[in-house]
Amino acid sequence: MTGPMWIRAADTLHRLADLGQQHGVMFVLENLNTEVDHPGVPFARVEDVLALVESVDRPEIRIMLDLYHAQIGEGNLVELVHRCAPYIGEVQVADVPGRREPGSGEIHYPAIARALQEIGYRGTVGLESWASGDDEQALRRFRDAFTL
Template sequence: MNKPTSSSPFTLAVCAEMIFLDLPMLERIQRINEHGFQVEIWDWTKHDIDALANSGATFSSMTGYITGTLAGAAGADELLITAAESVEVAKRLDIPRLNLHGTGLNSEGLPVQPCQRITGAMWLKACDTLNRLADLGEQHGVTFVLENLNTDVDHPGVPFARLEDVLALVESVDRPSLRIMLDVYHAQIGEGNLIELIRRCGPYIGEVQVADVPGRCEPGTGEINYPAIAKVLNDIGYRGTVGLEGWASGDDDLALDRFRAAFSL
């Protein structure tokens, strides 16, 4: 059973792929759970699903596909096939949100199919693919969330990476089973103007991910004014999950305490 998250109006989660890195995955999950946070994972194919299901943790989100892409005919079909496989795993772990990107990413976060220019045909195909994913989400009672990424530092060549692009796609589909995974770290690097971006995305936010810039560590280690981010999320009525998807700048336990403090109002 998760401990209460202090005075936060949000549900707080921590990415097990980036914290307690000296421990095996199951122990990381148990430590995060002991701190009172939900748990995010990435590629489910790399984990012992039975062990995760019996860990006692509550999971917030995971990657919602194995391979595929939004905007190519063969890639979209492949994405839908692997998304359906991912849904079955999500149901076993009671995970409500499945994360998507503009194209498949390799182990270093680089696009399997890099793209420097998005055509009109790609936009139309991406909308069609996302509608098909929304159908799958509605059928199984899960939400697919499309994440914004930055192409300057971490993910060069990913199409539909900017939050402006993600918002345009999700708005055009406009279905409850498709929402935005709003990553504040990536948005700061790629676009800035965070408070206005958050306000614009408000009705379509499915989950928020955070880390500071530069370094991608916990809030309070860089330039982002996270108390202001927490305030605007609260002001627009957001009551969903905020997940730390960042490294610990030093001590892992202290990093989690700082994260909790940043989102306790």
């Protein structure tokens, strides 16, 4: 990522933070993956998004920690949850491969749920996935994955 791109992104987020402060809202910046879904996108890795959000240092700008994208691009999701703890504004979940519901793939979501509990996260956990079969079963798997 180039210096000018970083400066422009930080400036944009500062302006968004000002709007958020005026209107009492928070904006979230999502990490993505470049390997499967978003080739070439800047600020894809959690590390990059975190560095940008930290540099802006405003409560109106937070991370949307997308665990599906993080698993594809980085892995070690429990560590990422702990590292991003003060800056998480929302968590999105889906399993890998195939963006299916939690419990259908390689991510061990009960460990994620424990990590979120350990950091005191009480915000939104959004299910952003396709059902691998029956919709009701997919919702049960989501609930079961996050029930400690």
